Amino acid sequence: MNVYVLFAHPSRASFTGQALAAFAQGLEEAGHQVQIGDLYQMGFDPVMDPSQYERESGKDLSSPLPQEVAQEQAKLEWADGLAFVFPLWWSDCPAILKGWFEKVYSYGFAHRHEVNLSLGLKKAQVIATAGHPLSHLESTGVLGALKTVLVQSRLAGLGVQDVRLEVLDGMIAPQSNGPKHLIRAHQLGLEY
Numbered sequence: 685m686n687v688y689v690l691f692a693h694p695s696r697a698s699f700t701g702q703a704l705a706a707f708a709q710g711l712e713e714a715g716h717q718v719q720i721g722d723l724y725q726m727g728f729d730p731v732m733d734p735s736q737y738e739r740e741s742g743k744d745l746s747s748p749l750p751q752e753v754a755q756e757q758a759k760l761e762w763a764d765g766l767a768f769v770f771p772l773w774w775s776d777c778p779a780i781l782k783g784w785f786e787k788v789y790s791y792g793f794a795h796r797h798e799v800n801l802s803l804g805l806k807k808a809q810v811i812a813t814a815g816h817p818l819s820h821l822e823s824t825g826v827l828g829a830l831k832t833v834l835v836q837s838r839l840a841g842l843g844v845q846d847v848r849l850e851v852l853d854g855m856i857a858p859q860s861n862g863p864k865h866l867i868r869a870h871q872l873g874l875e876y
């Protein structure tokens with residue numbers, strides 16, 4: 685499969701960056717074609733400008749899409765599957781990735797106002813790294829919120845048939861949890 689992997693972290697040397705490397709290696713070993721979209725490295729601007737707002741709100745549909753949005757949409761058209769690798773920041777994905785959804789899921793591409801369109805993708809794997817243990821994320825409702833907002837609303841709700849979420853948790857204690865999580869990230873790539 686052609687897999688487009690979105691990476692939202694300022695540093696490839698971080699644990700999240702290591703998880704990306706392990707996951708991408710697994711994907712390649714399994715024979716997938718992999719494209720990595722490193723949002724920080726590409727300088728993706730997550731802020732919707734007034735002209736795109738006019739378009740997304742249906743006030744001026746003739747307003748052209750920003751070039752970086754068109755480029756990201758071309759990558760989605762190339763892809764059969766998607767993946768996301770990011771750290772949990774304040775119980776959500778980093779702002780740069782939130783802005784990617786806001787801008788790239790544009791009118792006519794991902795929705796026509798209240799009606800979602802299909803992205804035509806078979807699969808998505810979400811990998812979120814987190815400081816807290818999974819038990820804490822479950823009991824506070826954060827895990828449920830991720831499932832509702834990211835898995836359901838931003839992926840399954842746009843026709844992605846098979847969406848999986850993996851939390852590499854407990855990274856407050858990186859020495860004990862890091863190695864097993866990197867093995868898991870590699871396995872997720874192999875099994876994609």
Ligand SMILES: Cc1cc2nc3c(=O)[nH]c(=O)nc-3n(C[C@H](O)[C@H](O)[C@H](O)COP(=O)(O)O)c2cc1C
Nearest residue numbers: 698699700701771772773774775813814815816855
């Ligand atoms: C700005 C910021 C906000 C964070 N918010 C959360 C959070 O809400 N929940 C959580 O479990 N961990 C949170 N963390 C911890 C990171 O998710 C954790 O350190 C990460 O999984 C591993 O990050 P690393 O790749 O930067 O080492 C936060 C970290 C930062 C820097």
